[in-house]
Amino acid sequence: MATKTVKCPNCSAENTGLENYCRNCGSLLTNAYENQQMQRSGSGSGQVPGADKKVVAGICGILLGGLGIHKFILGYTNEGVIMLVVQIVGWFLCGIPSLVISVIGLIEGIMYLTKSDEEFVQTYVVGRKPWF
């Protein structure tokens, strides 16, 4: 990992980014992005909050997509119920709707896994995008 340095806005001294205050002059380092990154990695997981659902939801979408399990994991209860109902009703309709809903789940699972953690959280945790 590359070491990031934070430049002091007051005296231009290079700081390690581990401190909130300049070790040279003691003024507050105002690089909010760097501080955020430090807080995230300081929280233990080193991940974007919500990103832990990405892999679980993605795999469930691929394997059990037709049951809407990945929707429930993401907290999309309505969409999960819709997928489950279509799946069950589909069994009485020669399985075609069930197949379609399984393919949708598969595609969504792949989409989750191909997104970066940031994109995933932005789209599905913050944005609450219901489908795809």
Ligand SMILES: [Zn+2]
């Ligand atoms: Zn300084």
